[in-house]
Amino acid sequence: MARMHARRKGKASSKRPMITENPDWVPLSATEIEDKIEAFANEGMSPAMIGMVLRDQYAVPNVKFATGKTVTEIMAERKASGALPEDLAALMVRAINLNNHVSANPNDVANKRGLTLIEAKIRRLERYYKENGVLPETWKYSLSNAELMLK
Template identity: 40%
Template sequence: MARMHTRRRGSSDSDKPVADEPPEWSDVDEDAIEERVVELAEQGHSPSEIGLKLRDEGVQGTPIPDVSLATGKKVTEILEENDATAELPEDLRNLMKKAVRLREHMDENPGDHQNKRALQNNQSKIRRLVDYYRGDEIDADFTYSYERAKQLIE
């Protein structure tokens, strides 16, 4: 797949190994995993951070290599069932954080034309994602602005 804002092709990535069931050394109860996922979400971790923490720290000292194999549900599905979802989707939140950082950089360095272009590209991605999520995961009247993004991020 091609890149969004350049004429180059994308880079290939490695694929996850194919597995149908969790490894036998990771035999943690599904309920314990779900409790830990909700606990980490209440501490303010995003779904990807939750997956990393479960992989590295695990539940009761046992690592969980893949939450969806162990429970049959994705991390976001577990969070939705327990009403622990964030107000913004993770990808939109990350793009807004980046836009706020770029905007603050542009205020300090007004002659930085390369980062001005990067900010424009980033805001374009944000507007496209807002259109995608509008009505389902965010309000129907939500519009992106720097002030609103700064308020939502903090």
């Protein structure tokens, strides 16, 4: 499939091994994994970072196979999830950083366009999350509000 904001095709990415169940060599039980996820979430880690820490430091290759639920589902059950979805927060951080760059370098036209494209992605995600009830209907994106929310 083609990229949305570039005139080129997509790139192939790495694939997970074809396993369908939790390996026998995983040292933690499902409840221990859920407790670790809750502890990491309370420290302020994102779901992607929690998955990487569990994979690299605790030898849990796939949380869903080990527990039957994803990291975000476990965080939602334990009421340890953040106020914003992870992808929306990451895009807002990118927009803030790019806005700082563009304000320091006003002649950088390519990055002005990049900021416009990132903000378009944020608005599309905002619409999606409002339709699915993740964000309240009164939530509105703006750079000033994003800086206040994420700092």
